[in-house]
Amino acid sequence: MTLRLSKALVQRGLSTHAAIGLLASALLYIVCLTGTVTVFYEEWQRLEQPDAPEMQRIAPDAVQRAVASVLASEKGRKTTEHLYVHLPTDALPRATLTTDHQAVHVDAHGRVVAKELNGWSEFLLNLHYTLNIPGMVGLTIVGALGVMTLALSLTGVIAHPRIFRDAFRLRARDQGGVGLADWHNRLGVWTLPFALAIALTGAMIGLGSINAYGLAQGFYKGDVEAAYAPIFGKEGRPNAKAAPLADVATALRTMAVRFPDVRPTYVFMHEPGTVGQRLQVLALPPRRLVYGETYNFDPAGRFLGTVGLAEGATGQQVAASAYNLHFGNYGGLTVKIAYMLLGGALCVVVATGTSIWLGKRERRGFRQPCLRNGWNAIVWGSGLALALTLLARLWLGNAAPFMAIFWLSLAVLVALGVALPERYQARRALQWGLGLCVAALVPTVLAA
């Protein structure tokens, strides 16, 4: 199968591919790498706190006791507006309560056992979602990188008319750039469906804030929540007057009786202990891409209806499917491993892309050792910096400054790579450093 495109179009395609690649590759590589690692978000949390109580299920009464006791422990503080109970799942068999002030693990009886300590997992997720840039800016930049990935995928196909015909040809051991180009093109073509799905869902999630802002300005008098309401449901009207705590246990028992095929994963309580409180249970239907269906209950635990994420309008189902499709948590460990391998392949595609471009320039006599070393520092240094943050978590604890460790070490590595004379093999040193960090991590991870 060979695409028939004019020579001029192919050449323009290559220029466009290179231009977008050069513009986006460094940040795109970090997003791909952190995305690949984030696939095991739940497993990382278990690694961070191996002694947290685990259980397959938790009784509805135990959840009720836990909610009451956590809220009681916050008397005298500003009333929490949102309370989340993570219910045990296969990937993360723990019950965890999160309020505006704290996050704690509870045991199967609903007793608070320990504070949640998942600082590194949260740092990792934040790095992937926003590159640690606060507010809408980081999220939008990452969303734009999703758009660039879409454009790179499309221009990659245009720039290589034989890309499908050669799809199974991998001269892995060829020197002088052939092997590198083959790795880039073969992995590129076979990760294409994955890359398109990941890029589109990632761009949708990342650009969601500015798009919702656009929708809100255009049609909802500037109310962003109102723009999301037709998809994810409305927030209730707050009424801060005190009221008895909502009956979570009855709601969970109702779920078990009326919807035995779905697995509750979260309980959401909005303005708990007030007249305006709302109670929702998120539950996962089997063999679906949606992250769950939201079941609404009144404070007495009576079922009111669903939001429609699983069975409602097509748009609701599509939006609710974007997250699991992006993060690969819809088919247990098998799908997660597949996502890790495909994500790794995507990292290789990004890394080799710029290396190919540098190699071509070098073969034409334009040697740029600073740029070459700088790129090597991004490719190998990002992994090294990430490994350092995990070592810091395991050796220094939950309060280690992960963000500073990652960005400072990466900045130093890139600066050294660019500044060192050509005779110093920056890549080899970085590979050794990464290898040593991974070697140091393995026994700790296995022990946990």
Added chain:
Amino acid sequence: MDQPSLLPCIGALAAAGAVCMLRLAWGRAQRSVSLNGAAWALLAFALAMGMQGAGAWGIAVVTLAALAAAFFCLTIAAVTAPPGKAHASNRRAHMPPEGREPLRIGGRLLSFLLSVPGAMLVAMILGLAARNMAGALGAPEADGNVLMLFLMPLLWALLAMLVLLWPNRGRQLALLAVPALLGLATLWMTTP
């Protein structure tokens, strides 16, 4: 195994088989229309099985099976390919200039402005217009809003790509201006 579980499994096996058939078809010196067609038909059948058994989840699982088979074939290719002496392509990307070629910083900056913020703005206008059009055609509000959320990044990518592919600056501007005007007109006509 119940039918909803069985169909995606059949689909996954068929998808892996289809990729292996493609491997055979594309590995021949002469193109085989029948083998190629049979492989694509089997892939379509695999996706249909996934869809029938478990909807979007089934399609996702079948696609992963196809990719797994492709990576298996690639692994074999990587292991068995002898070291060659072929020369790597030196095709120039013309990005950025080499030697004494002019830097054209102004032109490149303009290309960036057109393909990044410019294309983004046009994509957002078109997304909002599509949302309104969907509403006018009777689609639920949720469908319209989600259409906008997905269409905007997709259109941004397409517009950015087309702008950069087009060598003529006037056509680049027209490529953004015409859809933007059409989108604004649609918005004006369909917003109550």
